[in-house]
Amino acid sequence: MNDSMSPKELVATWLAAGPSSTEGQAMVAEGDVVVMELDGARTTHDGDSYRNAYCITVQVRDGKIVKVREHADTLYNEQVCMGTPEKQAAVLDRLARLRAAAEH
8 A cells, every 4th residue: 555645545445446346435534534335246155146235444554454344234144145044054164164274
C-alpha cells in the first residue's frame, strides 16, 4: 500500500482489488477510519446464489490496513450456507480439510 494515499483512497483501492461481484454503495472517512456499505454476490460451494449487504469498518495506520470489522446478515448466511444437515456437513468437512492442510 502507499503512505501517500488517504485512508479513503487506500480502502477504495483495496475494495477495487476484490471480487468484481462486490459493489460499493457508500464510503465515509474520518481520520484513520473508513466505513463502507456494500453489496456482495457470490455462489456457494453448492452452487446456490448468495447475496448479502455488508457494513465494513476499516482502520488505517501508516498507510496500511490494520483492522477490518465486517457486519452482515448472519442469519441469512447460515440459512443459505448451512440451512440443511447436508450443507452443514459439507461446510464442516471443508473446514476440517483446510485445517488439516494448514497443519502440514
